[in-house]
Amino acid sequence: MNVPDADLLSRFAAIVGTANAVFPGDRDLSRYTDENRRIYRGRTPLVLRPGSTGEVARILGLASATRTAIVPQGGHTGHVAGAVPDESGSQIVVSLERMTRARDIDLAGNTMTVEAGMVLQRAQEVAAEHGRMFPLSLGSQGSCQIGGNISTNAGGTAVLAYGNMRDLVLGLEVVLPSGEVWDGLRKLRKDNTGYALKQLFIGAEGTLGIVTAAVLRLFAMPKGREVAWAGLASPAHALDLLNLALDAAGPSLTAFELMGRTPLDFTLAAVADARDPFDRRHPWHVLAEFSSGRSEADARQLAETVFETALEKGIVSDAVLAGSLARARALWKLREDMPPAQAPQGASIKHDIAVPVHRVPEFLEKADAIIAAELPGARVCAFGHMGDGNIHYNISQPAGGDAAAFLARRLDVNDKVHALVVALNGSISAEHGIGRLKRDMLAAVKSPLELAMMRSLKAALDPKGIMNPGKVL
Numbered sequence: 001m002n003v004p005d006a007d008l009l010s011r012f013a014a015i016v017g018t019a020n021a022v023f024p025g026d027r028d029l030s031r032y033t034d035e036n037r038r039i040y041r042g043r044t045p046l047v048l049r050p051g052s053t054g055e056v057a058r059i060l061g062l063a064s065a066t067r068t069a070i071v072p073q074g075g076h077t078g079h080v081a082g083a084v085p086d087e088s089g090s091q092i093v094v095s096l097e098r099m100t101r102a103r104d105i106d107l108a109g110n111t112m113t114v115e116a117g118m119v120l121q122r123a124q125e126v127a128a129e130h131g132r133m134f135p136l137s138l139g140s141q142g143s144c145q146i147g148g149n150i151s152t153n154a155g156g157t158a159v160l161a162y163g164n165m166r167d168l169v170l171g172l173e174v175v176l177p178s179g180e181v182w183d184g185l186r187k188l189r190k191d192n193t194g195y196a197l198k199q200l201f202i203g204a205e206g207t208l209g210i211v212t213a214a215v216l217r218l219f220a221m222p223k224g225r226e227v228a229w230a231g232l233a234s235p236a237h238a239l240d241l242l243n244l245a246l247d248a249a250g251p252s253l254t255a256f257e258l259m260g261r262t263p264l265d266f267t268l269a270a271v272a273d274a275r276d277p278f279d280r281r282h283p284w285h286v287l288a289e290f291s292s293g294r295s296e297a298d299a300r301q302l303a304e305t306v307f308e309t310a311l312e313k314g315i316v317s318d319a320v321l322a323g324s325l326a327r328a329r330a331l332w333k334l335r336e337d338m339p340p341a342q343a344p345q346g347a348s349i350k351h352d353i354a355v356p357v358h359r360v361p362e363f364l365e366k367a368d369a370i371i372a373a374e375l376p377g378a379r380v381c382a383f384g385h386m387g388d389g390n391i392h393y394n395i396s397q398p399a400g401g402d403a404a405a406f407l408a409r410r411l412d413v414n415d416k417v418h419a420l421v422v423a424l425n426g427s428i429s430a431e432h433g434i435g436r437l438k439r440d441m442l443a444a445v446k447s448p449l450e451l452a453m454m455r456s457l458k459a460a461l462d463p464k465g466i467m468n469p470g471k472v473l
């Protein structure tokens with residue numbers, strides 16, 4: 001890959017104009033270059049902030065002609081160091097932060113066409129302003145962007161009912177590494193005209209091109225919602241509850257989150273106004289959300305039926321319904337505060353895994369045994385989207401222990417937990433992607449044939465290897 005000289009950098013800068021080309025001498029670029037947990041601190045000779053698809057096309061055209069490495073960046077909320085440059089100082093960052101427009105709202109067709117830099121929360125608001133819902137919902141929604149959500153095939157808390165980003169995107173506009181613009185902004189629900197090209201770019205983590213716009217599906221706003229919180233004895237009880245709720249509510253069960261005791265305790269310690277919903281301590285908790293297309297009363301009735309039965313059958317030990325929007329928000333906030341609440345507890349080793357839903361209890365039991373043997377005193381902080389079989393299996397260092405010694409075990413512990421995941425036919429990256437952090441783990445979990453197919457696709461679309469080098473493959 002070429003190391004761009006001053007002349008080449010100024011040609012790149014001229015494409016976006018001086019106000020939108022930021023050099024290291026101009027200001028501190030660490031918000032563009034440092035991985036969020038500071039596992040990597042990259043360097044870049046230039047950050048470009050294009051304002052249009054045309055500018056992105058000219059950037060990639062020049063990058064292709066000069067073999068210059070490009071790192072696409074969205075809201076920079078990813079967890080696998082996918083959106084940051086490496087330490088070489090030769091990779092140019094292209095931030096989509098100025099491409100935030102809604103291009104088209106089609107209420108008859110229930111679609112919305114937006115630029116890739118639109119922040120997810122803004123996309124939700126634009127849909128709501130038009131009486132519709134865009135259901136993707138993540139803890140990072142105030143910062144992450146639609147282009148980043150597409151490039152990581154983001155999931156979140158509503159996947160159970162609405163699917164992940166792959167299910168929510170009808171069409172894409174992508175600038176290919178050559179600088180050519182693929183206008184795939186179709187609004188079709190059905191299109192069987194050969195390979196589903198858009199799917200290649202969804203979850204590609206910026207290695208095949210830059211997504212500049214997307215056609216998103218919109219949904220009717222639910223007329224009623226109810227949120228319930230339950231205390232349970234074990235993940236096996238949570239699985240019983242999930243199946244009971246699915247039987248009773250079907251697609252009206254819109255979220256089902258499992259949380260261990262430790263993440264709740266961390267949250268109660270870190271967040272001033274956080275309260276345990278129960279007086280008694282329970283080892284596990286579930287947050288379940290029910291939505292109704294008919295009324296609030298209907299949603300409440302569904303939740304009541306499920307939790308009364310669960311209490312009668314001894315599946316849950318305690319349950320409470322929110323009963324109001326404010327209380328529902330407070331319960332959701334408890335769940336959403338869990339990832340940041342881990343930080344004050346010191347160093348952590350994380351796993352973003354998925355297993356078949358019915359194997360979640362088995363995973364948790366066996367993984368806990370691994371951690372007890374490998375990292376005595378470490379605190380397992382497990383929570384996640386149980387309805388999708390996706391658990392954030394995070395480990396906090398022993399209280400008051402040595403952070404460096406704990407982190408020195410990271411790769412070894414990752415290997416052991418991931419080997420368990422593979423044995424259970426699961427995935428080592430349910431939501432966050434591969435990026436740089438998990439790149440070297442891929443060979444252990446993908447077959448040689450799968451890796452060869454991925455490399456062929458990469459070589460076909462990005463023959464010069466300029467797109468996000470060192471990520472995924």
Ligand SMILES: Cc1cc2nc3c(=O)[nH]c(=O)nc-3n(C[C@H](O)[C@H](O)[C@H](O)COP(=O)(O)OP(=O)(O)OC[C@H]3O[C@@H](n4cnc5c(N)ncnc54)[C@H](O)[C@@H]3O)c2cc1C
Pocket residue numbers: 071072073074075076077078079081082083084096116137138139140143144145146147148149150151152153154155156157205206207209210211212339340431432435468471
């Ligand atoms: C508190 C918190 C909670 C989270 N919860 C969830 C969750 O529930 N579910 C979930 O899935 N994730 C979750 N995440 C992870 C993260 O928010 C998602 O992966 C999100 O989709 C990343 O979007 P972003 O705009 O920040 O992308 P970035 O982090 O900027 O980039 C991610 C990857 O996409 C590439 N990329 C970004 N924009 C483009 C583009 N326009 N074209 C091509 N490539 C591009 C980058 O190169 C990089 O490889 C969470 C993160 C945090 C901090």
